[in-house]
Amino acid sequence: MALTRSRLDAVAAATAWRERTSLNGEKRTRLEELFGADVFSERVMRERLPKDVFQRLGRTIKNGEKLDPQLADIVASAMKDWAIERGATHYTHWFQPLTGLTAEKHDSFLHPDGTGSALTQFSGSALVQGEPDASSFPSGGLRATFEARGYTAWDPTSPVFLNRSGESVTLCVPTAFVSWTGEALDNKTPLLRSMQALSEHAMRIVSVFGNESRAARVNTTVGPEQEYFLVDRNLYFARPDLLLCDRTLFGAKPPKGQQLEDHYFGSIPGRVLAFMAEVERELYRLGVPVKTRHNEVAPAQFEIAPIFENANVACDHQMLLMETLKRVAPRYGLHCILHEKPFAGINGSGKHNNWSMATDTGVNLLDPKAETHTNMQFLVFVAAVMRAVDLHGDLLRAAIASASNDHRLGANEAPPAIMSIFMGDMLADILEQIETGEPKRTIKGGKLDLGAHTFPELLRDAGDRNRTSPFAFTGNKFEFRAVGSSQSSAWPNTVLNTIVADSLDAIATALEKALGKAPTPAKLESAVRDLLRKLVKQHKRVIFNGDGYSKAWHEEAERRGLPHLRDSVEALPVIASKKSVELFGRYDVLSKAEVESRYNIAVEKYIKQMTIEAEVMISMARTLVLPAALQHQKRLADAVAATEAAGVRVSTQRRELEAFVALCDRLTIAAAELEKASDSHEEDPARHARLIRDNVRPAMATLRAAVDDLERVVSDDLWTLPTYRDLLYIR
Numbered sequence: 001m002a003l004t005r006s007r008l009d010a011v012a013a014a015t016a017w018r019e020r021t022s023l024n025g026e027k028r029t030r031l032e033e034l035f036g037a038d039v040f041s042e043r044v045m046r047e048r049l050p051k052d053v054f055q056r057l058g059r060t061i062k063n064g065e066k067l068d069p070q071l072a073d074i075v076a077s078a079m080k081d082w083a084i085e086r087g088a089t090h091y092t093h094w095f096q097p098l099t100g101l102t103a104e105k106h107d108s109f110l111h112p113d114g115t116g117s118a119l120t121q122f123s124g125s126a127l128v129q130g131e132p133d134a135s136s137f138p139s140g141g142l143r144a145t146f147e148a149r150g151y152t153a154w155d156p157t158s159p160v161f162l163n164r165s166g167e168s169v170t171l172c173v174p175t176a177f178v179s180w181t182g183e184a185l186d187n188k189t190p191l192l193r194s195m196q197a198l199s200e201h202a203m204r205i206v207s208v209f210g211n212e213s214r215a216a217r218v219n220t221t222v223g224p225e226q227e228y229f230l231v232d233r234n235l236y237f238a239r240p241d242l243l244l245c246d247r248t249l250f251g252a253k254p255p256k257g258q259q260l261e262d263h264y265f266g267s268i269p270g271r272v273l274a275f276m277a278e279v280e281r282e283l284y285r286l287g288v289p290v291k292t293r294h295n296e297v298a299p300a301q302f303e304i305a306p307i308f309e310n311a312n313v314a315c316d317h318q319m320l321l322m323e324t325l326k327r328v329a330p331r332y333g334l335h336c337i338l339h340e341k342p343f344a345g346i347n348g349s350g351k352h353n354n355w356s357m358a359t360d361t362g363v364n365l366l367d368p369k370a371e372t373h374t375n376m377q378f379l380v381f382v383a384a385v386m387r388a389v390d391l392h393g394d395l396l397r398a399a400i401a402s403a404s405n406d407h408r409l410g411a412n413e414a415p416p417a418i419m420s421i422f423m424g425d426m427l428a429d430i431l432e433q434i435e436t437g438e439p440k441r442t443i444k445g446g447k448l449d450l451g452a453h454t455f456p457e458l459l460r461d462a463g464d465r466n467r468t469s470p471f472a473f474t475g476n477k478f479e480f481r482a483v484g485s486s487q488s489s490a491w492p493n494t495v496l497n498t499i500v501a502d503s504l505d506a507i508a509t510a511l512e513k514a515l516g517k518a519p520t521p522a523k524l525e526s527a528v529r530d531l532l533r534k535l536v537k538q539h540k541r542v543i544f545n546g547d548g549y550s551k552a553w554h555e556e557a558e559r560r561g562l563p564h565l566r567d568s569v570e571a572l573p574v575i576a577s578k579k580s581v582e583l584f585g586r587y588d589v590l591s592k593a594e595v596e597s598r599y600n601i602a603v604e605k606y607i608k609q610m611t612i613e614a615e616v617m618i619s620m621a622r623t624l625v626l627p628a629a630l631q632h633q634k635r636l637a638d639a640v641a642a643t644e645a646a647g648v649r650v651s652t653q654r655r656e657l658e659a660f661v662a663l664c665d666r667l668t669i670a671a672a673e674l675e676k677a678s679d680s681h682e683e684d685p686a687r688h689a690r691l692i693r694d695n696v697r698p699a700m701a702t703l704r705a706a707v708d709d710l711e712r713v714v715s716d717d718l719w720t721l722p723t724y725r726d727l728l729y730i731r
């Protein structure tokens with residue numbers, strides 16, 4: 001596609017695309033045949049592996065048992081045959097370095113034998129371990145560049161899949177990525193460790209209650225809802241800010257934004273629907289169980305949501321989902337924006353992270369619908385989450401901090417940066433009654449036994465969904481709504497699992513102690529009652545069921561002593577705090593060096609992103625905006641001069657010209673100020689980040705205001721940048 005520069009050309013091309021694309025020409029495929037077609041799934045393994053190998057591998061996958069290296073050769077060979085039958089020529093270890101993206105390095109299956117022919121080869125050791133050059137991936141100080149060694153290690157718990165791109169088909173093996181000293185250089189390794197920690201301590205509680213005697217493990221389950229924007233690709237090419245920063249750095253508000261609220265769940269435009277259908281087909285092939293699609297709140301904003309899976313697989317699939325959105329969009333003349341806040345003045349995008357805990361026998365531990373004694377178990381798990389968010393809300397906040405999410409969190413339409421939990425009125429009421437002693441109130445006839453009998457009612461009654469809470473109980477799971485749309489799901493889930501593991505550990509220890517060597521149901525009941533009462537007393541301040549956007553809540557949260565970390569500069573240091581290092585260390589999720597590396601990378605990324613944005617702004621202001629403005633100024637001046645030469649007085653237009661000249665001055669001065677601000681450096685990254693927040697961000701806002709004011713008055717044919725009107729309404 002030709003690179004389109006002028007806005008009017010771009011608009012013309014965009015409109016042509018829109019007319020051309022609809023669902024009509026689309027091929028229909030039988031979905032059930034498609035689903036998982038490109039996955040080396042359990043079904044494929046059962047068919048292709050010797051029975052005993054299949055069973056032994058199954059134990060590794062299901063119970064996290066250590067992998068027997070002897071199996072690897074057999075499994076690799078079966079994988080290779082399967083992949084080659086499907087057109088694959090190469091294989092790769094697919095991993096998630098700390099860039100927040102995925103990485104791959106392809107090797108051919110072909111092994112030239114030196115006589116002019118070649119064998120196909122994929123050995124067990126090539127499956128199990130790889131050694132990409134690690135030197136160009138961020139390590140945050142974990143590894144000096146000269147110690148470039150990094151290893152990838154097969155994660156058999158996440159299915160191997162085929163990546164198709166045009167004619168090329170590649171076998172992708174999900175792997176962990178570690179340094180030669182064994183430190184995690186990726187997002188997957190700590191996630192797996194955090195799942196292990198949570199499982200261990202959740203199982204202690206499950207054992208105390210004794211309801212799930214067949215359970216061997218507790219899995220965390222995750223279903224992330226992904227919000228995104230679609231803009232026409234021609235328009236995208238004409239916006240250097242979108243091209244380089246994935247967000248608009250300028251743009252006057254159009255007369256129609258989202259005030260009519262007519263987009264949410266509205267009918268999906270033809271071209272977009274065709275795009276969505278193809279994204280879904282590709283994801284089905286990869287075994288990603290996508291389920292829901294709809295328009296979101298802002299114009300040109302949409303959402304796609306899968307059915308939940310085990311957290312590790314869900315996070316891998318989330319990466320594939322983001323990549324698929326990006327990859328398919330150009331086929332429809334579209335560009336997909338995953339940035340948290342691509343447009344000022346309208347809603348940003350999040351990734352609502354639905355999260356729960358389930359036994360490997362399939363029991364959702366956050367599902368209140370069950371017998372009384374199981375409900376006690378449910379309340380214990382809810383209380384554990386409450387304690388975790390109260391004690392570590394600051395770390396949870398830090399896990400979602402980024403330059404891009406800073407624009408969204410705490411803005412009018414997004415969850416506030418204060419971490420609190422929405423429990424719903426009924427559940428909050430039950431917790432309150434637990435706190436005040438014997439539950440006395442009888443709700444809906446049944447006697448209140450720890451609130452248990454009311455739960456089925458509770459679900460129906462608490463139907464009001466609180467969209468203003470960063471962390472909400474939604475029936476049988478928690479929804480962490482503050483997660484950013486562009487970030488990897490792995491890190492926030494790692495933090496969530498770790499802080500909950502810590503609470504489960506503390507609770508399990510207390511219950512085990514209270515029960516002693518001879519537990520009885522009565523002892524258990526009174527121990528749980530006492531413990532819950534204590535937990536509610538200590539941690540109820542984190543519960544808030546009201547309007548999270550309101551100023552009153554911000555004041556109230558401050559009175560309650562809840563941390564309010566307004567932006568990344570305030571939030572990120574929590575990652576490397578003594579408390580966090582100790583926590584991650586206690587559950588073997590991250591060593592001190594690993595924690596510090598993540599903090600360093602996040603701060604570096606903040607600095608780099610902001611610096612790039614400032615530079616793009618200055619360059620756009622000088623090379624695109626100012627030339628257009630000066631032409632406009634010349635037109636005005638020429639008109640004034642010509643009119644006066646004709647002997648007509650032009651006082652109003654002269655004043656307009658003067659005002660316009662002043663506006664151009666504002667632009668020039670603001671660009672110079674921003675340049676000055678972004679030129680100052682600090683050796684220490686944390687201080688540099690602070691400097692950027694305090695000086696560069698305000699200077700960016702001033703420059704933006706000048707440019708947006710110009711956009712409102714400069715002649716439309718001179719304005720080369722596609723406007724918000726073009727970007728948001730040509731679909």
Ligand code: ADP
Nearest residue numbers: 221222223224292305306307308354355356477
């Ligand atoms: P919403 O009304 O919040 O937009 P959706 O139906 O769009 O709800 O999304 C709900 C998400 O929560 C889905 O991705 C779903 O798979 C996920 N989910 C449901 N139950 C669980 C669970 N037990 N654990 C994790 N995620 C879950």
Ligand code: MG
Nearest residue numbers: 225305352479
């Ligand atoms: Mg949702």
